[in-house]
Amino acid sequence: xxxxxxxxxxxxxxxxxxxxxxxxxxxxxxxxxxxxxxxxxxxxxxxxxxxxxxxxxxxxxxxxxxxxxxxxxxxxxxxxxxxxxxxxxxxxx
Numbered sequence: 004x005x006x007x008x009x010x011x012x013x014x015x016x017x018x019x020x021x022x023x024x025x026x027x028x029x030x031x032x033x034x035x036x037x038x039x040x041x042x043x044x045x046x047x048x049x050x051x052x053x054x055x056x057x058x059x060x061x062x063x064x065x066x067x068x069x070x071x072x073x074x075x076x077x078x079x080x081x082x083x084x085x086x087x088x089x090x091x092x093x094x095x096x
Contacts, residue, residue: 004034004036004037005037006041008037009034009037009038009041012034012054013041013048013050013051013054015050019050019053019054020057023054023057023061024061026061028065031058031061031065032062034054034058035055035058035059038051038054038055038058039055042055
């Protein structure tokens with residue numbers, strides 16, 4: 004996800020609590036990775052931390068409810084096979 008795509012989430016027009024739970028797995032992984040990188044900049048957007056926390060929480064919920072061996076997201080947010088482990092959708096801060 005590039006900066007322009009990320010900006011669409013951080014422009015204040017979307018409610019993260021209403022948006023994040025409805026994102027497809029791949030988009031959720033990409034958003035989480037993009038937010039992680041954005042938070043590591045000198046001046047991240049004010050709402051970026053909220054979006055990141057909600058995205059990580061949603062990714063963890065999805066993994067907890069995914070039966071072992073079910074196709075899902077790998078730790079990088081790419082399609083893979085769930086192992087039943089709880090892992091963040093992106094690098095841990």
